[in-house]
Amino acid sequence: MAARRLPLILGLLGLPWLIAACFPPLNHDSAAVLTWAQRMVAGERLYIDLIDVNPPMIFWLNLPPAAVAGWIGLPAPLLLVLWYAALSLGGVALALPFLPRVLPEGARWGLLTAAVGALLILPAHSFTQREHLLLALALPYLLHALARAEGLRAPSMMATAALFAVAVCLKPHFLALPAGVEAYLLVRRGLRTSLRDPVIAVMVGIGLAYLAAVVWLTPAYFQTILPMMAELYTGAGTDWGHLLLGDQVPPLILGGLILGGIGWKHGPAPRLLLIFTLAATVAGVTQLKGWDYHFVAARGGLLLLVGWTFGHWLKRPAVAVSAAFVLSLGYASLTAPPFAAQRRFAATPEAKLGQRMAQAVPHASVLWFTTSLKPQFSLVQALGQHYIGHYMSLWPLPELYPPEAPHVLNPIARSEGVERQVIDATAADLARKPDLIVVTDGASEPGFGGQPWDHLTYFGRDPRIAEALKAYRPIGKVDGWTLYQRTP
Template sequence: MIFLRRNAESAPASTYRDADATLVTSRDRGARARWLRLAAFAPAAFFLVAILLPPLNHDVAAVMDFSRRWLAGEALYTDLIDVNPPLVFILNLVPAALARWTILSQGQAILVCLLGFTFMLWRMTEALRRGRAEGPVEAAVLTAVLPLLLLAAGSDFGQRDVMMAMAAIPYCLLAARRIEGLPTDRRLAIAVAVVAALGFALKPYFLAVPLLVEGLVLLRRGAAKAKRDPVPWVMLGLWVAYLASIPLFFPAYAWQILPLAWEFYGDIHGPGPWRVLVTDVMGAAEVLLLFTVPLAFRRESGAFGQALAMAALGAFLAAWAQHKGWTYHVLPITLLGLGALAVAAARWADRALPEGRARASAPALALVAASAILVYQLRGGETPWREAAYYGETPGRLAEWLDRNAHGQPVLVLSPDIFPVYPALTYADARQMLHTMSTWTLQGFYRSCPAGEEPYRDPSTMRRSEYAVFHTVAESFALHPPAALVVARHANIPACGGRFDLLAYFARHPLFGETLERYAPAGEIDGYRLFVRRH
């Protein structure tokens, strides 16, 4: 019997149709997965666009301005008075130098540096993920969520608290590798440790984050291995060196600024250490922690999720210690808590789904995770509403007026608020003459009403520190009359025998009063009185 071999061409037509359908379906699935992976980056792209749009964060602009003035010759903590430790001003010398010696404006220079810092952190996270055992869902979620968390601060991008939280993300990944016993390139580990140490050194409160994370590493690895680990010792060495350098290179901060800050700075803003716990922003972060921490500390959530949860708890302690409840104080809790929640949820999906189903669903689940973070950040937040309204509201209008009347020239602004004075001064390239970022020192001096019926103390009864502010502002105004004078109607000081008027307060000084006669009123923008110098 002869068996004839059938050629492929003689197969039934239905076989070809089935094969073609399978091929088309496979291609469709691949295209769909690619589109979903791309769409998962849309939330990060959204925040990137918001960051690039004005306004620049007010505190970021103010700190940059102090570094620029320091670079131009004014003495930090002598001519430039602020309670922030010197590290943030040292780091801001880089964008200040770029703005001074390149074609970049101040706003462009700081954005270039901040986005470069963000890119470096993202590259660190990608390098630290290599060699880790990640399920398909976890891998897809981390790929989409990690860059999103680095950008999700939006309007608060560049704040010291946000920079700390950003630096904590690769640090937590490194902590996870140490817990898991994975070998890590020594140069990479040291680089991550140095960046994290600098981030945590921006404010002393931030040290709660590495304290809790290192406690987790110690608990999971054991004391013997932890002692041989170079990461905590590198960080500790940097902190000790930085602390020792402050009285050596910045003695005025140690002996003059710190006593002033200790005396009243913590009391002039915010609801206090207990009421802050029930403010809306802080309360929302506490609810997030109540969900996140128990989930993250299930063993199945993995070392990275647990490290992020510990970092979020440390961020909570830091925010509580500052007892202000401001959005950027709370943002580290939100960013690190959302990161821990995303990791825990992704690892749960990898366990719950069959491998093939998990692999097929990973791009869609990554999009869901990124979108959930986007929606959470948008609820009640300032981004993108502050950017959308910038040109029609106070900051944009004030910046336009300053640009028109005092571009690149000295300006004296008397206001208790940093926003919207900054970034309006930044965009106008104007130079603030005040020796502080705001009139916060007056708020401290007038926490309680002075004796008598007048809202102001007589110069003869002023304490030494108040008279120094009173006289220095008047003297600078008289010696170097600025192109414009901007004075807020509100002083954020209790009315004692009458409303506290910042202009009237300083006009009592003969030098200030005489020089003020050379200025003409030029209108008002939302409670900010405007004056221009008569030529």
């Protein structure tokens, strides 16, 4: 295998997964954020008309594909995937020229093959999630960190640091990654060299500028969202045993320590990759949920470490590429067979519901009564619908009425705080006269722990909502969802 053909081969290996990501269903979280960005482009205000607890960076990053979709008519999910791919590939292109100077040929191609697997194959249905974007924008920074560890410097390093800083701003938990990498470089290079390194100044500057922008552009985040989170999350508990000893954290730590220990004496590459993997694991743990997608970046880091290890010991580029790709495919298949979401989507209850909605009112305005983001926003994007709700979902309700406590409803006239905000927002949503509403059976929603809950009974106690609901008739039921259509 001629070395000059390897870039083309890597591109062809990853291309099917990139193409598949452009087809429905878009990840539900990503679809929700993209929907909010489209409504921002249309003039609605984040944290006032559009309520969500996430900091604004992810919404701002979604504005370019949302705006372009409105201008040229291409599907917004397609443009979102291409936008993220362009950001990552642009950063990698800046870092690639340094790799031959810091890695031998075998290790270099093993690492790059693993990068294709980590970015395109491993994420599966978490494609475009924030942790996936973190990994995509961290890779150029990490490649440049290998060069910085060897004393190399270049203006392009500031560009990849800027991209990475933007990714870190997506969630405060992500600060663990630059902290770990820069701490290693500080120990390796010394304090004086690190203080003179403009990369750190660039990242700190972007972080401070972002904080100032949040205060200036979205003051409602501090005035409304943070108090809401304080009210709802105060009593939230964490199952630390499941979080630390479940199926996510132990394999990452054990695998990272074994591979990092094997390669520790062979230069900064395995050390930085180990530190990145452990720091990304910490970022996942500190989110206190243990959800699979919270560890996408950590699994990607471990795969990068595996790729370097294969390349380092196998030496020959062709063998390293083959081994790293096969392992990437096998590792990813443990959690999701290739293209599983796209291949199975048409036969799912979600797709059947979408077909029923499209038959009733094409490109409808819709409102969902559900505590989840699944599947409404994936359907909104796939069907070109317009979601009109103030909230992405009714997630505050299980926090206000936890499943372990009896569901004794607060009198509607005396509701206050977040509960009053949710009720008023729902009344305002129905006043917009959506074409369709979908009501999820509360007992089927994870938030209520299988306990009975009727969304329409709960909200129907408000006279405004009760009157608005009279205009809707049920037209079908699919799985746990009942579809209602507004009558003329």
